Amino acid sequence: xxxxxxxxxxxxxxxHKELRLASxxxxxxxxxxxxxxxxxxxxxxAQAAGLHKSAVLxxxxxxxxxxxxxxxxxxxxxxxALRAALGERTDGTVDELAEAxxxxxxxxxxxxxxxxxxxLHLERHVSAEAVLTYKLAALAALDDMAQACARFLxxxxxxxxxxxxxxxxxxxxxxxxxxxxxxxxxxxxxxxxRLAHAVVDLLPRLTGSARALAVGLTA
Amino acid sequence: xxxxxxxxxxxxxxxHKELRLASxxxxxxxxxxxxxxxxxxxxxxAQAAGLHKSAVLxxxxxxxxxxxxxxxxxxxxxxxALRAALGERTDGTVDELAEAxxxxxxxxxxxxxxxxxxxLHLERHVSAEAVLTYKLAALAALDDMAQACARFLxxxxxxxxxxxxxxxxxxxxxxxxxxxxxxxxxxxxxxxxRLAHAVVDLLPRLTGSARALAVGLTA
Numbered sequence: 001x002x003x004x005x006x007x008x009x010x011x012x013x014x015x016h017k018e019l020r021l022a023s024x025x026x027x028x029x030x031x032x033x034x035x036x037x038x039x040x041x042x043x044x045x046a047q048a049a050g051l052h053k054s055a056v057l058x059x060x061x062x063x064x065x066x067x068x069x070x071x072x073x074x075x076x077x078x079x080x081a082l083r084a085a086l087g088e089r090t091d092g093t094v095d096e097l098a099e100a101x102x103x104x105x106x107x108x109x110x111x112x113x114x115x116x117x118x119x120l121h122l123e124r125h126v127s128a129e130a131v132l133t134y135k136l137a138a139l140a141a142l143d144d145m146a147q148a149c150a151r152f153l154x155x156x157x158x159x160x161x162x163x164x165x166x167x168x169x170x171x172x173x174x175x176x177x178x179x180x181x182x183x184x185x186x187x188x189x190x191x192x193x194r195l196a197h198a199v200v201d202l203l204p205r206l207t208g209s210a211r212a213l214a215v216g217l218t219a
Numbered sequence: 220x221x222x223x224x225x226x227x228x229x230x231x232x233x234x235h236k237e238l239r240l241a242s243x244x245x246x247x248x249x250x251x252x253x254x255x256x257x258x259x260x261x262x263x264x265a266q267a268a269g270l271h272k273s274a275v276l277x278x279x280x281x282x283x284x285x286x287x288x289x290x291x292x293x294x295x296x297x298x299x300a301l302r303a304a305l306g307e308r309t310d311g312t313v314d315e316l317a318e319a320x321x322x323x324x325x326x327x328x329x330x331x332x333x334x335x336x337x338x339l340h341l342e343r344h345v346s347a348e349a350v351l352t353y354k355l356a357a358l359a360a361l362d363d364m365a366q367a368c369a370r371f372l373x374x375x376x377x378x379x380x381x382x383x384x385x386x387x388x389x390x391x392x393x394x395x396x397x398x399x400x401x402x403x404x405x406x407x408x409x410x411x412x413r414l415a416h417a418v419v420d421l422l423p424r425l426t427g428s429a430r431a432l433a434v435g436l437t438a
Contacts (some may be wrong), residue, residue: 007429038339119396120257128407142416162416166323167428170385177338181259188347197361198354199380209386215438216431 022057025073028066037113037179064125068134071118074111075141076101078104082160083148092152094218098211101149101165105172106203113180115173141149142166153218160217168210175202241280243268244292247285248329255284255399256332283344287353290337293330294360297323302367302436309369314438320368320384324391325422332399334392361385372437379436387429394421 011184027048031040042063046053060066081104086092105112114122123131146161156164179202181189246267250259261282265272279285300323305311324331333341342350361384368380375383398421400408408418 016228085332116335116393119393119400120335120339122402123402128403131404131407132411132414135414139416151310163427163431167390167431172392174335174338174389181338182343184347185342186352193353195351195354195358197358207430208382210384212382212432212435213428214435214438216434217432219434219438 017059020051020167022112024059025066025070027173028063029070032067032113033110034125037110037117041137042066061130062125064122065127065130067114067117068122068126068130070110070164071114071122072134072137074108074114075138078108078111079141079144079148081107082145086148086152089152090154092151094211094214097149097153097156098207098214101145102166102172102203102207105168106206109176112172112176112202116177117171142169153214154213155218164210164213164217167213168206171209172206175200175206179205230287238276239270243275243278244285244289245268246389247282248289251286251289251332256329256336261285271408274363280346280349283341284346284349286336287341287345287349288331289329290341290357291353293327293333294357297327297330298367299362300326301364305367305371308371309373313372313430313433316372316375317426317433318369320364320387321391321422321426321429324387325425328395331391331395331421334388335396337392359389372433374437375433383429383432383436386432387425390428391425394419394425398424 024045028040028045031044031048040063042056043053045063045066046056049056060069082100084115085100085104086097091178118134122135126134142162144166145165146158149161150156150158153161179200228425233300243264247259247264250267258280261275262272264282264285264422265275279288301319304319304323305316309319337353342353345353364384365377365380369375369377374382398419408414
């Protein structure tokens with residue numbers, strides 16, 4: 001990546017700080033999409049952003065804070081994609097809702113990858129303030145989606161819709177990891193017929209579970 | 220832990236090797252129950268088993284293989300606890316099934332903790348042979364549970380029962396991590412009323428989702 005001009009590198013003005021932070025987040029996003037969240041270090045991110053590691057730490061607390069910020073962004077984008085997919089309709093079906101909810105999260109591979117890392121890693125290596133900022137953004141997106149789902153499918157009330165979205169987010173995270181195995185495991189899946197049942201096709205599997213949950217929660 | 224007698228320490232005979240492996244697994248189990256899977260190193264396990272790290276590596280490939288073996292054991296125990304809970308009945312209800320399925324996994328905190336680590340960590344640091352052994356044990360337990368569920372609740376066919384058990388296992392893993400936050404996050408939950416919705420009570424939450432899934436899958 002080309003280095004920024006030196007007046008930006010110093011980043012003394014607020015708008016330059018914003019620019020610097022954005023370039024750090026962008027580097028972290030590209031690297032995670034390329035090789036998976038697990039494999040990206042703070043040093044990788046600093047290099048890709050054209051900065052020293054110590055400079056990166058002037059803008060963020062830890063590697064985990066960077067990915068927690070990207071998870072919050074992912075939730076917000078998921079909510080807005082879902083709103084766009086459901087539109088203004090109030091006569092939706094369970095099948096349509098399950099399909100829209102699953103597709104809009106699967107469309108965001110970085111969010112899917114990040115969802116499993118949040119409780120296991122990301123929330124454990126940041127300040128209380130950073131966790132709070134993340135949680136409030138995720139909860140706002142969850143509320144927003146629950147409202148949109150309940151409006152689209154009036155048989156689903158808002159608390160039930162919140163349960164639905166929350167369960168779909170957890171399943172999306174877990175299923176994403178299973179459906180993106182490391183190379184050695186992918187080879188094993190391909191070669192070993194006894195593992196046929198262990199292979200997961202993310203979107204249909206998630207949509208099936210989302211549909212069952214939505215049926216159960218409206219019953 | 221007291222050291223084993225020296226003739227066992229050398230573990231030249233097959234029965235001594237079994238004993239040694241069992242003591243390594245037992246040490247790993249106790250440590251994980253005490254401080255969580257994430258926090259246990261191979262050095263911790265070796266110390267607790269009264270062995271040198273190099274000696275441990277004569278019995279297992281890696282720290283991750285130890286925990287993958289314990290996850291396989293956990294699946295088998297879950298299946299047998301579920302069979303015991305469902306008995307010979309063929310007139311079960313969705314509520315009873317959801318309760319039994321959720322309770323029998325929540326009763327195994329080590330399995331719940333391990334479930335999130337499998338795809339994210341454990342399967343990535345062992346040989347193909349170790350993954351295959353694990354997968355076959357987990358799939359056998361899943362089949363066993365699917366049969367038991369379909370027998371208990373005949374409206375649920377076996378493929379649907381397999382989907383139910385699989386989704387409940389993924390949710391149990393994800394919800395366990397969220398409901399066992401680190402100390403700093405637990406404090407934040409207690410102090411911050413805006414996070415009320417983020418607090419998860421594991422058994423009722425899992426039972427609710429299991430019930431919705433079971434209703435949807437029998438509909």
